[in-house]
Amino acid sequence: xxxxxxxxxxxxxxxxxxxxxxxxxxxxxxxxxxxxxxxxxxxxxxxxxxxxxxxxxxxxxxxxxxxxxxxxxxxxxxxxxxxxxxxxxxxx
Numbered sequence: 001x002x003x004x005x006x007x008x009x010x011x012x013x014x015x016x017x018x019x020x021x022x023x024x025x026x027x028x029x030x031x032x033x034x035x036x037x038x039x040x041x042x043x044x045x046x047x048x049x050x051x052x053x054x055x056x057x058x059x060x061x062x063x064x065x066x067x068x069x070x071x072x073x074x075x076x077x078x079x080x081x082x083x084x085x086x087x088x089x090x091x092x
Contacts, residue, residue: 014084034072034091035069036066036068036072039066044060044064047060069091073086073087
């Protein structure tokens, strides 16, 4: 079972960004965005108009597929696109 903020899995491989002279020792070439995606449907619009507690709005958003920046960043970390340190730097 996944635990903690990162939801790391046993045996998961960590990618590192050691850097080189070409990237200025940053370990990154170019930029990759980390995004939060929220699809605004009629139910969500209604919840927002009702000025309900944010937890109710978040619960519906998550149930209908909302992706957080942390989740998107971790997916890119697992794909070897970025490091966990960079994900944490931009999401916390």
